[in-house]
Amino acid sequence: xxxxxxxxxxxxxxxxxxxxxxxxxxxxxxxxxxxxxxxxxxxxxxxxxxxxxxxxxxxxxxxxxxxxxxxxxxxxxxxxxxxxxxxxxxxxxxxxxxxxxxxxxxxxxxxx
Amino acid sequence: xxxxxxxxxxxxxxxxxxxxxxxxxxxxxxxxxxxxxxxxxxxxxxxxxxxxxxxxxxxxxxxxxxxxxxxxxxxxxxxxxxxxxxxxxxxxxxxxxxxxxxxxxxxxxxxxx
Numbered sequence: 001x002x003x004x005x006x007x008x009x010x011x012x013x014x015x016x017x018x019x020x021x022x023x024x025x026x027x028x029x030x031x032x033x034x035x036x037x038x039x040x041x042x043x044x045x046x047x048x049x050x051x052x053x054x055x056x057x058x059x060x061x062x063x064x065x066x067x068x069x070x071x072x073x074x075x076x077x078x079x080x081x082x083x084x085x086x087x088x089x090x091x092x093x094x095x096x097x098x099x100x101x102x103x104x105x106x107x108x109x110x111x112x
Numbered sequence: 113x114x115x116x117x118x119x120x121x122x123x124x125x126x127x128x129x130x131x132x133x134x135x136x137x138x139x140x141x142x143x144x145x146x147x148x149x150x151x152x153x154x155x156x157x158x159x160x161x162x163x164x165x166x167x168x169x170x171x172x173x174x175x176x177x178x179x180x181x182x183x184x185x186x187x188x189x190x191x192x193x194x195x196x197x198x199x200x201x202x203x204x205x206x207x208x209x210x211x212x213x214x215x216x217x218x219x220x221x222x223x224x225x
Contacts, residue, residue, distance in 0.1 A: 008152075032212055043202060043216035044155070088155065090214075098143065098212040099170075104154035 002027040004091050006103035014111050019076040021106050023089030026070070033065060033072045034090040034100065044088055048074070079110045115139045116217035118203050124223045131190040133220045135203030143206035144186035145214065146170075146178060148199040155202065161186055162208065193224040 003026040013019045021035075032051050036044035050056045050063040050072065062075040072091075076083055089103040116137045125131055135144065146158040147170075157170030159178040167178060175197060177189045190197055200221050204214040 034213065043218050044214075045216070046213050049211055049213060092212050098206055098208070098214075099157065099160060100212070100214060101157070102147075102155040104152065 002030075002091070002093055002101050004089055004101050004103040006087075006089050006106050008104055009107040010109050011106055012109045012111060013079050015079060015081060017079050017110075019079045019083065019108055019110070021074040021076075021087050021089075021108065023072045023074075023091075023103055024070055025072070025089075025091045025093075025101075027091065027093040027101075028067075028070065030067075030070075030091045030093040032092045033063070034092070035061075035063060035072075035074045036088040036090060036102075038086045038088055038105065040085075047087075076108075079108075081110045081112050084108060084110050116203060116205055116215055118201075118217040118220045120220060121218065122221045124225065125193055126225050127192075127194055129193050129224075131193050131222065133188045133201055133203075133222070135186045135188070135217055137184050137203075137205045137215075137217075139205055139207070139215060140183075141205035141207045141215070142183065143208055144180065145204040145206070146176075146186070146188045147202045147204060148172070149202060149219075150199050158188065158201075190222075193222075195224045198222060198224045 035047045038044045048063045064073045086105040090100040145160040147155045161180045203217040
């Protein structure tokens with residue numbers, strides 16, 4: 001069973017701080033990694049994807065991947081109350097047959 | 113209008129009833145998926161399809177069936193609904209030619225009494 005683990009939270013940070021969200025996965029063959037944001041009662045929406053070891057930045061968001069440690073993280077700089085949501089880590093271990101396995105999500109609350 | 117449309121958005125039914133959830137997309141994607149989401153359990157894959165003639169079971173397919181009527185349509189059926197199938201169901205689409213990103217519909221909330 002391929003597993004994706006996330007701390008369920010809630011993770012609470014003050015406005016303007018850096019929020020750090022973590023994810024580990026069990027399948028060493030996993031090739032691509034995704035972070036989705038889900039507001040309460042809404043559908044998941046993609047924030048970022050990452051394929052290669054290292055960091056990938058997009059605006060206030062940075063995804064970090066370490067395949068040796070089977071670890072992927074998402075940093076949110078200058079956190080805003082509008083960032084308050086559940087963040088889902090998803091892992092594709094099916095190669096070109098994209099079949100994402102999702103973690104259970106981390107609830108982030110940004111306090112004004 | 114949403115690119116991935118699910119109907120119905122909300123449904124309450126009784127144990128033993130047959131239920132169909134429908135999904136249609138205007139994104140032109142070849143891949144379609146059905147997930148269910150339960151509190152504390154996250155998103156779990158029920159079935160997926162990579163083209164009209166391709167149907168694959170996900171991790172929790174028991175009690176469900178699907179039909180890919182056209183590239184743009186993918187329906188999920190519960191032949192005899194039971195209370196533990198009460199959940200939020202999401203349809204998603206993906207394009208085999210891009211990064212693997214999935215695009216989700218707005219969800220169908222099903223309650224089985």
